[in-house]
Amino acid sequence: MTESASLPVPLARWVESVLGPIQVVRDASHARTNSVVWEVSGSAGHHFVKVAPKAVFYTRETRAYREAVPRLGYGNAPALKDSSAELLALVVTAVDGEPLKSETSPLQRRATHEQAGRLLRLFHDALPNHAAQAEAANAAEAAVTGLEKHVADAGDHLSAAEADMLRRIVSTLPALGPLPAGLLHGDFWERNMLWNGQRCALIDYERSTPGPRVADFVKLATAVWPDHPQLSTALFTGYGRPLSTIEQQALVAFTAADAASALAYGPRHGDPHVTARGRRTVEHLKQEGLR
CATH class of the missing domain: 3.90.1200.10 (Aminoglycoside phosphotransferase (APH), C-terminal lobe)
Known part of the structure; x- marks a missing residue:
């Protein structure tokens, strides 16, 4: 994995177990202390890795991705690729737009x-x-x-x-x-x-x-x-x-x-x-x- 912004080692191992080898990592966090997001690219395409600041946020977001987001339709929201309760982390697909x-x-x-x-x-x-x-x-x-x-x-x-x-x-x-x-x-x-x-x-x-x-x-x-x-x-x-x-x-x-x-x-x-x-x-x- 070549990196422009490093993932912590345990997180990197988990992400690569989900997506395969990663060639590029970019810090995509918002300008606030509790935002921890990376954009990752590799053979599986572009994805985002997000680490929740607290367990409650992880629980809310994974619930939303499983129960509500699929209702929005393809391309109208990211899709959940995988999640880790241990790491409070999610991997979601990238969607077009700014x-x-x-x-x-x-x-x-x-x-x-x-x-x-x-x-x-x-x-x-x-x-x-x-x-x-x-x-x-x-x-x-x-x-x-x-x-x-x-x-x-x-x-x-x-x-x-x-x-x-x-x-x-x-x-x-x-x-x-x-x-x-x-x-x-x-x-x-x-x-x-x-x-x-x-x-x-x-x-x-x-x-x-x-x-x-x-x-x-x-x-x-x-x-x-x-x-x-x-x-x-x-x-x-x-x-x-x-x-x-x-x-x-x-x-x-x-x-x-x-x-x-x-x-x-x-x-x-x-x-x-x-x-x-x-x-x-x-x-x-x-x-x-x-x-």
């Missing part, structure tokens, strides 16, 4: 969102509503109970009035009743939509978990849709239905919870993008008259 970016042409960006919406609906439907209802209720409760910690951790990044606004909005979640549930992607945003000029492929399933379907739209609703409402329209066209009135109310509540979380996490970890997303959501909620 992560969607803001500079992608408006026409292609809309096409990507529409296709991503269709893929997400298939993914959500992999787990029946009744089988995910308990987790959906837990997610709503967790948003409420976890808010105070996030508000406290956000400190001066939230004013007292803003903190009270978030409390009022998030507190509406329990009264909304059962929300449509399914298997969530868990990290559904443009970075995980690969576009090859014609087709969207959905990647990265380590945060997949049962829960309220609307929770999968929070990142796009806070970071993309305020400036590009046409992308929301495109996505729900692909998804096959708009959000119900109750889901729209739940989305506002989940975005409020996300704002507090972002303003707690971003400054502490020196992440200006997360901090900006949280601040922008707070300002948007104030402008919408929800204060």
Whole structure:
């Protein structure tokens, strides 16, 4: 094996037992400390090797690849080649495309969102509503109970009035009743939509978990849709239905919870993008008259 970025020896041995000899290895990790991904090439073609940061992420991702990803269709997602619970590692096939970016042409960006919406609906439907209802209720409760910690951790990044606004909005979640549930992607945003000029492929399933379907739209609703409402329209066209009135109310509540979380996490970890997303959501909620 010739290497441009070395695999640890135990991992390399396992990967070669799955794929055969490897000629090229490239570090494909994201720019965060818990991302451990390599692109490998050899006689078996191009694959990605991913090591989960924790057992829970390995379990979630392998479950998604076995139970939900095959529903998306060939070329619309990687396929699981093999996995190792001992190493917390997966080998998946490579798919064509690059992560969607803001500079992608408006026409292609809309096409990507529409296709991503269709893929997400298939993914959500992999787990029946009744089988995910308990987790959906837990997610709503967790948003409420976890808010105070996030508000406290956000400190001066939230004013007292803003903190009270978030409390009022998030507190509406329990009264909304059962929300449509399914298997969530868990990290559904443009970075995980690969576009090859014609087709969207959905990647990265380590945060997949049962829960309220609307929770999968929070990142796009806070970071993309305020400036590009046409992308929301495109996505729900692909998804096959708009959000119900109750889901729209739940989305506002989940975005409020996300704002507090972002303003707690971003400054502490020196992440200006997360901090900006949280601040922008707070300002948007104030402008919408929800204060």
